[in-house]
Amino acid sequence: MDIRQALVDAVRRADRAGANALLEEWEREHGHARLLGEVLEPTLRAIGEEWSTADTFTVAQVYVAAKVAGDALQRIAERAPRSAAPASRGAVIIGNVEEDFHSLGRRLLGTFLSTEGWSVRDLGNDVPAGTFVDEALAAGARVIGVSAMMLTTARNIARVREEIDRRGLRGRLQLAVGGAVFLVRPGLVEEVGGDGTASNALGAAELFERLWARSLAAEGA
Structure with a gap:
């Protein structure tokens, strides 16, 4: 399965739950570090560029993409080792x-x-x-x-x-x-x-x- 294309397709359907399920499945197999660098970021960048140049995504679809990104980062933060709380950096x-x-x-x-x-x-x-x-x-x-x-x-x-x-x-x-x-x-x-x-x-x-x-x-x- 082409995970990036599958994620784009889910965003086009405004299917937040489906997109999250795809990412969670991929993360279980490959790990969250690779999820961010190999799937989430390049896919979101491509969506953003296409939205700005070709206008093929609606505002609602881009909103879903942003929410999916937030969901994924929240899951990663929750699953990360908790040896120490993040320092308050200002x-x-x-x-x-x-x-x-x-x-x-x-x-x-x-x-x-x-x-x-x-x-x-x-x-x-x-x-x-x-x-x-x-x-x-x-x-x-x-x-x-x-x-x-x-x-x-x-x-x-x-x-x-x-x-x-x-x-x-x-x-x-x-x-x-x-x-x-x-x-x-x-x-x-x-x-x-x-x-x-x-x-x-x-x-x-x-x-x-x-x-x-x-x-x-x-x-x-």
Whole structure:
């Protein structure tokens, strides 16, 4: 069975229960580490890209895909060894940049960060640059994660960089960027002023931890 195609078919039917059953069966045979890297992430990325370019998925179907991703990550978190509870790693801000409405990747990121102990404040879609910075300061966050699917909207992340710098917060506020376009366009992170990116949600916790440490170092904390 082609698990990725079967998962896409279940999403097209808006069959959340069926999609979960497919993933649970595959996970029992192959393990949860491979489930994330080999099945869930590439399938969700493909769905997101097709939704943004060909418009062949409905909003309802994409919502189901996001819920399936959340279900899978929750199961993985519940089944992981419980030798110690995840450390509280502080507050982080995430959201889709202004004019971007592709929430699938951001929701997956938020779920994964939460399971790793971060206190996630998700601002949703179409977030103005100033709102990112305002919310980060209010929450005591040191890392802002900004997502974009398309090149046209990814370039709006530069506005967040400009707002951080305008307020004299460079270094104190670290800017993590992500989305499918960053995987296929080398140099885009630097172009928009990002401080770092991760190739998928599996690397996001390490990225946010590294940027948090960089923020502390910049302040001499």
